[in-house]
Amino acid sequence: MKQTRSKNIGITIYIVLLLTPIYWLLNMSFKTNQEILSGLTLWPENFTFANYAVIFTDPSWYNGYLNSMLYVSINVVITLLVALPAAYAFSRYKFVGDKHLFFWLLSNRMAPPAVFLLPFFQLYSSIGLFDTHIAVALAHCLFNVPLAVWILEGFMSGVPREYDEMAYIDGYSFPKFFVKIFLPMIRSGIGVTAFFAFMFSWVELLLARTLTSVDAQPIAAIMTRTVGASGIDWGVLAAAGVLTIIPGILVIWFVRNHVATGFALGRV
Amino acid sequence: MAKIPNNRAWWLVLPVFLLVAFSALVPLMTVVNYSVQDIFGPGQAYYVGTEWFKEVLTNERLQDSLLRQFLFSGAVLMIQIPLGIGIALMMPKSGMKASLVLILLAIPLLIPWNVVGTIWQIFGRGDIGLFGWALNSMGFDYNYTGDTVDAWFTVLLMDVWHWTPLVALLCYSGLRAIPEAFYQAAEIDRASKWAVFRYIQLPRLKNVLIIAVLLRFMDSFMIYTEPFVLTGGGPGSSTTFLSQTLTTMAIGQFDLGRAAAFSLIYFLIVLLISWLFFTAITHADKEK
Numbered sequence: 001m002k003q004t005r006s007k008n009i010g011i012t013i014y015i016v017l018l019l020t021p022i023y024w025l026l027n028m029s030f031k032t033n034q035e036i037l038s039g040l041t042l043w044p045e046n047f048t049f050a051n052y053a054v055i056f057t058d059p060s061w062y063n064g065y066l067n068s069m070l071y072v073s074i075n076v077v078i079t080l081l082v083a084l085p086a087a088y089a090f091s092r093y094k095f096v097g098d099k100h101l102f103f104w105l106l107s108n109r110m111a112p113p114a115v116f117l118l119p120f121f122q123l124y125s126s127i128g129l130f131d132t133h134i135a136v137a138l139a140h141c142l143f144n145v146p147l148a149v150w151i152l153e154g155f156m157s158g159v160p161r162e163y164d165e166m167a168y169i170d171g172y173s174f175p176k177f178f179v180k181i182f183l184p185m186i187r188s189g190i191g192v193t194a195f196f197a198f199m200f201s202w203v204e205l206l207l208a209r210t211l212t213s214v215d216a217q218p219i220a221a222i223m224t225r226t227v228g229a230s231g232i233d234w235g236v237l238a239a240a241g242v243l244t245i246i247p248g249i250l251v252i253w254f255v256r257n258h259v260a261t262g263f264a265l266g267r268v
Numbered sequence: 269m270a271k272i273p274n275n276r277a278w279w280l281v282l283p284v285f286l287l288v289a290f291s292a293l294v295p296l297m298t299v300v301n302y303s304v305q306d307i308f309g310p311g312q313a314y315y316v317g318t319e320w321f322k323e324v325l326t327n328e329r330l331q332d333s334l335l336r337q338f339l340f341s342g343a344v345l346m347i348q349i350p351l352g353i354g355i356a357l358m359m360p361k362s363g364m365k366a367s368l369v370l371i372l373l374a375i376p377l378l379i380p381w382n383v384v385g386t387i388w389q390i391f392g393r394g395d396i397g398l399f400g401w402a403l404n405s406m407g408f409d410y411n412y413t414g415d416t417v418d419a420w421f422t423v424l425l426m427d428v429w430h431w432t433p434l435v436a437l438l439c440y441s442g443l444r445a446i447p448e449a450f451y452q453a454a455e456i457d458r459a460s461k462w463a464v465f466r467y468i469q470l471p472r473l474k475n476v477l478i479i480a481v482l483l484r485f486m487d488s489f490m491i492y493t494e495p496f497v498l499t500g501g502g503p504g505s506s507t508t509f510l511s512q513t514l515t516t517m518a519i520g521q522f523d524l525g526r527a528a529a530f531s532l533i534y535f536l537i538v539l540l541i542s543w544l545f546f547t548a549i550t551h552a553d554k555e556k
Contacts, residue, residue, distance in 0.1 A: 011358040015372050021391045021429065022375065024398050028390065040401050082287055085280040093277035101281065103546060108292045110542045111535055112490040114511035118302075118518050118527075119295030142291045145284055203380045205493050206515075220380045224497070234396065241383045248378025249371070256367050 022245070028238035036234045051239035064219035065243065067133065071208070071216065072201045074137035079144045079197045080190065087152035088178070092161065105146040113206045116142070121210055133216045136208050140201045147200065148193045155189030188255075195255045202248060219244060302528035320529030330530055332505070333513040337489060340424075340509060344488040345481060347428055352435025352480065353473070357465075359440050370440075373433045385497025388426040392498075412499065416506040419499050423507050426494060431487070435480045442476035443469060482545040489538055510534055 028036055029051050030044040055061040089095070090102060120139055121130070129135040163185070167177040183190065209221040223240050306316045324330060355373075360366045376384070392412050394400040403410040412422040446469065454464050492511035495501065501508035514534065518527035 007358045008360070011355065011360070011369060014355055014358070015369065018376065018429065018433070019372065020398065021387050024391050025387050028396075036396055040396070040398070042398075078287070082283040086284040089277035089280035092271060094271045094273040095275045095277040095281075098277075101285070103543070105284070105288060106546065107539055107542070108288055110486050110538045111292065111296075112492075112511055112514075112531070112538065114490070114492060114515045114518075114531065116292075116295045116299075117515065118524065119298035120291075122298065123294055138287075138291055141287055145288055149284060199378055203378065205380060205382045220382050223386070224382055234390065237386060238390070241379075241386055244380050244383050245375065245378065249375065252371055252374050252378060256371055 025238050025241050028234060029242045031235055033233065033235050051235040052243075054236050055239055055243065061219075061222065061240070064217060064222040067212075067216050068202065068208075068218040068220070069247070071133040071136040071140070071218070072198055074133055075140045075144060075201045076194050076197045078137060078141055079148045080194060082141075083145055083148035083152055083193070084183070084190075085178075087149045087156055088182070090149065090153045091156035092164070102149075105149055109143050109146045109150075111142070113143075113204075117206065117210050120207065124211055130211065131213045131215050131217075135211045136216060136218070137201075139207045139211055140204060143204075144197045144200055148197055151193045151196060152186070152189055155186045155192075159185055191255045195251055198251055199248065202244075299528045299531055302524045303532055304529075305525045307522075307524040316525065320526050321533070323526065324530060324533055327530075329505075330513060333508055333510050336506075336508070337510045340491070341485055341488045343424055344427055344431070345484055347424070348432045348435050348484060349477070349480065351428070352432050353439050353477075355432065355436040356439035356443055357469075359436070361444070370437070373436060376430050376433055379430075381493035382497050384426065384430050385494045388422060388429075388494075389498050392422050414503055416503055419503060419507050423495050423498060426498060427488065427491070430494065431484060435484065438476045438480045439473055442473040446472050478545060478548055482542060485545070486538060486542060 027043060030047050030049070031041070032046055032048055032050065035041060035044065035046055090098065124130050124135045124139070129138075159182070163181065164177070167181050172181065205218070205220040205224075208218040209224075212218065212221065219240065223237065223244075303320055304315060304318070306319075359369055359373075379387070391397045392400045392410075394404045394411060400410055400412070409415075410418050412418045450468050450472075451464070454468060459467070490511055491509055492515065495507050495509060496512055499507045501512050514527050514531055517523050517530070
């Protein structure tokens with residue numbers, strides 16, 4: 001029992017250290033700029049919602065959140081739609097070039113976004129998609145689709161192929177089997193994949209910023225721009241930061257029981 | 269489980285293939301095209317052949333940031349992998365507490381990368397940040413915008429804060445997959461704690477550790493946003509990593525040809541090292 005206690009103390013200390021920088025951000029978001037700059041206070045003495053009010057009343061701020069949400073959602077939908085059949089193929093069949101294709105897909109997860117910035121910009125400008133949500137969603141597919149295929153393949157390989165054969169004998173057509181029987185069996189895998197697609201699309205800034213200017217600009221880009229202009233409004237910046245953390249926490253709540261397996265890409 | 273040979277499976281893969289080809293092959297070809305030209309502006313490009321590639325061997329700025337990049341990725345792996353394993357071993361095994369720890373642990377992973385930079389930019393400042401203030405009042409002369417060592421320390425600490433949870437979660441899931449019988453057997457044999465770790469837990473963690481190392485290597489090697497927001501690459505160019513050098517070159521100075529050639533080499537380095545890891549993974553899969 002003594003051992004469990006020391007473990008508990010260890011993990012508690014780690015979690016506290018982990019949360020301190022976030023607490024500091026939260027703390028600052030409830031302070032006035034005057035209080036922030038006039039000295040260090042461990043909690044807000046003049047508690048204020050003014051910083052949040054700025055964000056929720058100014059369209060150039062809250063549109064940033066809406067834009068981010070929109071392209072992340074599009075990305076998650078596209079990613080799942082194309083990755084599900086592909087992952088099934090990789091987990092069940094041998095076909096010409098399967099190994100090479102799999103590695104090629106993964107290699108795109110390894111491509112440094114900095115390499116693709118300019119070509120992306122030119123590509124999407126030339127087909128008239130620049131500054132649209134769909135452009136960012138498509139660009140994020142570059143790293144999300146390979147990852148989704150990888151995770152889903154791990155989960156699907158865990159389902160014995162006898163199920164496929166039984167359904168076939170019972171007269172199910174392939175699409176019917178896939179949607180009615182197979183997908184429900186790997187639903188935790190799908191949830192986890194959606195979570196990861198959400199996560200990586202939500203946190204990415206470089207591509208999202210390069211591919212947008214006004215109409216589809218993500219919140220992260222709006223934040224960096226505000227930092228540059230007329231000094232730094234620390235309070236509003238902190239409030240904006242806090243608001244970017246909340247969607248992630250909401251999403252992880254739904255997949256909390258599977259997220260650990262998901263991080264191992266389904267292949268523990 | 270043996271897989272059935274069936275070439276019609278290509279139809280299932282086709283959408284992925286087309287989508288990724290569109291957003292990967294076209295830009296990649298553009299980069300290859302740039303890399304053999306000297307570009308002064310729209311319509312003013314000259315074929316220079318392999319000149320830029322030869323320059324990679326002599327360009328000091330690039331070599332410096334490449335060296336920094338290897339140092340950084342090496343340090344990241346050396347710190348985060350052992351730390352992550354340690355945390356995973358401490359995490360509660362089940363119940364409400366486990367869920368809570370999981371969620372809290374995952375929070376840093378869900379913060380947009382520039383916000384991570386912003387958090388540490390604020391946190392580390394001597395005047396308004398708790399961390400910088402605490403260090404200063406303890407008598408350390410800490411200033412991450414002015415001092416190279418402090419800047420490195422802060423960037424590393426930020427990355428450890430940001431990404432160690434990923435390693436911990438991976439190892440945690442690996443540990444959960446070990447059957448309870450293994451531990452019971454160890455108890456009957458009166459195995460020491462170290463023996464349990466060394467001969468039961470560590471071998472079972474091999475697969476997830478390979479994934480952890482692979483992901484951490486790739487992402488730390490491509491790091492851009494966080495140090496850019498935190499230090500802007502400074503002081504001087506002491507925390508300017510490879511992505512930032514390339515981005516400045518391509519967009520700031522519009523030196524497309526050179527930036528493209530360097531990008532390709534960069535990509536090849538990542539690809540080569542990741543291929544080594546990938547072979548290791550598939551090898552491990554086969555053994556299973």
